[in-house]
Amino acid sequence: MNVFAVSGIPEVEPGDDIAALVEERVDLEPGDVLLVASTIVSKAEGRTATLDEFPTSPRAEEIAGRLSEISGEEKDPRFAQAVLEESTELVMEAPFLLTATRFGHIGVNAGIDRSNTGDADLLLLPKRPSESAARIRAGLSLDVPVVVTDTCGRPFRHGQRGVAIGWDGTPASRDWRGERDRDGHELEVTVESVVDELASAANLVSGEGDDGLPVVVVRDWEFGDHGGSDNLFRSVEGDFVRQALRGWEFARD
Amino acid sequence: MNVFAVSGIPEVEPGDDIAALVEERVDLEPGDVLLVASTIVSKAEGRTATLDEFPTSPRAEEIAGRLSEISGEEKDPRFAQAVLEESTELVMEAPFLLTATRFGHIGVNAGIDRSNTGDADLLLLPKRPSESAARIRAGLSLDVPVVVTDTCGRPFRHGQRGVAIGWDGTPASRDWRGERDRDGHELEVTVESVVDELASAANLVSGEGDDGLPVVVVRDWEFGDHGGSDNLFRSVEGDFVRQALRGWEFARD
Ligand SMILES: Nc1nc2c(ncn2[C@@H]2O[C@H](COP(=O)(O)OP(=O)(O)O)[C@@H](O)[C@H]2O)c(=O)[nH]1
Ligand SMILES: Nc1nc2c(ncn2[C@@H]2O[C@H](COP(=O)(O)OP(=O)(O)O)[C@@H](O)[C@H]2O)c(=O)[nH]1
Ligand SMILES: [Mn+2]
Ligand SMILES: [Mn+2]
Ligand SMILES: [Mn+2]
Ligand SMILES: [Mn+2]
Incomplete structure (x- = not known):
């Protein structure tokens, strides 16, 4: 699996065509996955404020x-x-x-x-990042999956990492249910969020600073012959942490 | 950045020397990062039960x-x-x-x-995975960072992804504090957990099933000229989610 940033992307402006900005700078190949930082998707969509x-x-x-x-x-x-x-x-x-x-x-x-x-004070996330991903994908001359990424923190562990916030042309996850481990047992770890793993891989080469590398290509990686699932964001009913936080109040000690 | 699995690793047994198992099958190069699934670290350390x-x-x-x-x-x-x-x-x-x-x-x-x-019912995690990483690293003929990985779930998002549970020879995170963005502002997203991002990248090629690929090499990636931090696991004092869960009780409705 090869993960590389596309160099030479300019400062992105409202109305810019991200698919074109990318394809002017890299020859995409069949099987590639294109990862685009939400920051430039937002800029292109005029989500500055x-x-x-x-x-x-x-x-x-x-x-x-x-x-x-x-x-x-x-x-x-x-x-x-x-x-x-x-x-x-x-x-x-x-x-x-x-x-x-x-x-x-x-x-x-x-x-x-x-x-x-x-130039703006704020950059809001794209309104519907999976639709943004679909629009970028539709603008490409070669059909490859597109993932819109962001960087964010998480409970239990310090620090931030790349995550997917939108995707199109690939399931969000590999569903291993029904598959077997090396010893023939059915698998317990059932759903692997590959779009998040791809976003994390991309973040290793994009960074968080002034590198100017908002677009990453993952080449020679295969989703493989697995079931797929598009369920990435938990709803509150299935998220016990979210439920616990509902009843919790920060108190300084 | 190139991410590839080392092929031909056998079923790992208690007492096996993971460094040797790896170096018999791949020529490590300066700058590589070696990622090892906790499952084989545990097997080698006799953590079956x-x-x-x-x-x-x-x-x-x-x-x-x-x-x-x-x-x-x-x-x-x-x-x-x-x-x-x-x-x-x-x-x-x-x-x-x-x-x-x-x-x-x-x-x-x-x-x-x-x-x-x-053959065992259970496989416990390595007792001290960063010490396991250090031992594997010390056994290598070429000094490269070693990360011990696992797959686990998370709040807010469905599915599992690769994470680091131990590491040696690299900081856990890139600390961007004090660095600037493209517009000269000081950065807010300050700490990027690169060991977790590396573990996620590795998991894309290891998978969760019977592929038999517990060892991954990341080549041509640079930590870069950034501060480092080894703080990966939040303590309860700094983890509001953990605090909220302390006071929470599951109730079926
Ligand atoms: N070329 C270019 N790079 C940008 C632009 N905006 C951000 N970047 C780069 O994109 C990468 C990710 O930036 P970041 O602010 O972390 O975006 P986020 O993770 O989507 O919030 C970094 O390498 C930035 O330097 C832009 O308009 N043009
Ligand atoms: N060659 C080999 N592969 C193994 C062994 N144990 C597990 N694997 C493979 O290692 C990868 C990760 O396995 P997994 O059970 O998800 O490990 P975990 O993420 O560390 O809990 C998969 O490709 C497994 O097939 C072993 O003893 N030998
Ligand atoms: Mn962001
Ligand atoms: Mn970022
Ligand atoms: Mn495990
Ligand atoms: Mn796993």
Whole structure:
């Protein structure tokens, strides 16, 4: 499996055609997977914003006030408002904002970025990243799967890693159910989220800084002869951690 | 970045020298990273077990009884006992057992496997996977970083993915703090867990089944000129999800 970044992608502007930007710089081959950082998908889709676009509600002021108090730093209620508007549920309100986005992804601050945003204050996630992936895929002259990625943190482990937030042309996961291990037993680890694993691999070469490498190609990797599943984001009914967080209150000690 | 599995590794037995098994089959190059599935590290370290080795405590019987009731399937209290003995804390007791292992990793059933276990009922995780990684590394004729991997699930997202549970010869994470984005702003996403991203990349070629590919080489990837951090497992004080789960009780509706 070969994982390489596409070099020479310019600063992406609203309306840019990502498929064209990519294919002008790399010859895709059958079987490739194309990974695109959400940051440039958002830029192309005009998902930049300024804080002034978010006049604050009392709820946003309450949240920002509490976060300011906890952190000892002034938090902008307009940013809290932006997060609220991007979210369908607040999973945690303090000591940071963890929310569910409209498309099901759970992330800190609804995945709104304040780095690599170009001239804007904020970069919102694409509205429907799997549709973004489908649009990019449809624009390619060679049909390969497209995965839109982001970087985010997680419970239990420090640090962030690349994840998929949208995908098209591939199932999200390999479903190993019904398959056998080396000893003939049926498998217990049943569903392998390959789009997340691909996004993590891509992040190793994209990085988080000023490298300017938002597009990665994975070549010579095979999904293989497995079942597929497109279920990536847990709903609250099946997510005990989310349920537990609903009943939990941050308390400083 | 090139990611490939080492072919021809036999069924691993207690006492096997993993470094030798690898170097007989692949010429490592400077800059490579070697990823080894915990399953063969455990086999080599004799971490197989039978259920009879775990005479049950009342606590294990209580846990297994509750899990049997919830699932409608008979759960073996000896298995619950094995999980208890591998763990320092029960993070969740129902509807499944989520625990912290002695070395800090949080996983379902303390990461005990019941597939790819060879002749044994159970395969326990290595006792101290970073020490296992160091031992494998010390046995290599060329000094490269070694990462011990496992597959596990996570909150918020369906499915499992490869993660690092031990590492040696590399920091766990790239620390981007103090570095700049494309627009000159200081970075917010500060710590990138590269050992987890490497483990995810490796899992794409190892799979979960009978492929027999427990060893993966990552070639032509660079950690780069970044700070490093070895902090991978959150402690309970810094883990709000773990705190929330402490106060939570599963209730069937
Ligand atoms: N060429 C180019 N690279 C960009 C642009 N925006 C971000 N990047 C690069 O894309 C990669 C990922 O950036 P990051 O901010 O982590 O994106 P995210 O993970 O999608 O939030 C880094 O290498 C950035 O330098 C852009 O407009 N053009
Ligand atoms: N050659 C060889 N492959 C093994 C052995 N045990 C497991 N595997 C393979 O190692 C890979 C990972 O196995 P898995 O059970 O998912 O390990 P885990 O992720 O560390 O729990 C799969 O390709 C298995 O077929 C072994 O003893 N010898
Ligand atoms: Mn982002
Ligand atoms: Mn990123
Ligand atoms: Mn395992
Ligand atoms: Mn596995």
